[in-house]
Amino acid sequence: MLGSNPQGKGRILPADALAVAEAATHLRNGGIVAVPTETVYGLAADASNANAVAKIYAAKGRPDFNPLIVHVPDTEAAEAIAHFDDVAAALADRFWPGPLTLVLPVKDDAKIAPAVTAGLGTIALRCPAHPIMHALLLASGLVVAAPSANRSGGISPTTAAHVAASLGDAVPLIIDAGACRSGLESTIVAVRADGWQILRPGPITAAQIQAVLGTPPLGQSGKGIEAPGQLASHYAPAKPVRLNAATATSGEWHIGFAAIAGDENLSASGNLAEAAANLFAALHRADASDRLAIAVAPITDQGLGVAINDRLLRAAVR
Ligand code: AMP
C-alpha cells in the first residue's frame, strides 16, 4: 500500500498517523525504523528486545562498546528503568520532554537488553519532545533505544534524505517530518553521588543546568571515555575540515557564520540556534560539493556555541 518497493526497504513515509501506526507495529515485531526527533533523526528499536537492538548496531556499523540512549514517553517510564535521585528528578522535571539525556544507575530489574548499556551499570535516558517520536512511543507501548540514524562516526542526519543517504537499505522505514528543529544531539549529563557532569554538550547548556541545580558541574572524571561523543573523531565528514577560517582557499568549501559569508552561511545574523539547526546539513553539503576540503568560520564559543564547536572539533579530527 505504502510505497512500491516489494521488500519494503528504505521507504520514506510522510509523518502522519498511518506512518506512526506502521512504525509502531514494525517496532513491536522487532524491527528498526528511523524517526525524527527535535535533535536529529534516530534509529529506533525495542530496547527490551536483544535481537532488535542488535539490528541497530548492525545497520550503523556501531562498535558494541558504545551504548545507546533509551527514549521514554514520560518520567514514570524512566523511573521504572533507572534510579532517580533529587538531582535527576529536578532535571527531568525542568527539561523533559526535551533534548537532555540523563545517565543514571540502571535498576536491576529493568527490562532492557544488555547490549543497550554495553555492560555499564548506568543507562542513558531521554524523553523526547518531538510529536512524532512521542506518538510512536505511545502507539508502540515500548521504550526504544535510538542512536542517531547514520553510519557510525559519520555526520548526524537532520533530514530524512540524510538518513536514506547514510543507511540506505539497512533501514526499512523512515518517517519524514522535515528538518529537525534543534539539529544537534542531546546534551548528556551524568548524575553521580558527588555531583553532575556534562558528558556531551548539546542544546541545553551547562549554565541552564546550573541554574536549576545551583551547583557547578564536576570537572572531567579522568575515567576514560564514557560517551563516544567524547571520542576524538566523531560526526566526521569524509573530507579534511579546517576550523576558525576567516577566509578559504579555492579548494575549500567555506561554511560561513555571521559576517563571514562563505559559500553558505550557518546564520548571517550570528544566531547560534539557527547555526546549530543548519550545522549538519551544511557539513553534508560541504562533503557532497566538488571541493576537496572544508573550511569553517569561527563560531562564538558561548551558550549553544560550545556544543557547535564540540561537534566541529570532532569533525576536524581524522
Ligand atoms: P548517539 O545515540 O549516537 O547520539 O550516541 C549516544 C551517546 O550516549 C553516546 O555518546 C553514548 O556513549 C552515550 N551513552 C549512552 N549510554 C551511556 C551510559 N550509560 N553512560 C555514558 N554515556 C552513555
Ligand code: MG
Ligand atoms: Mg551518533
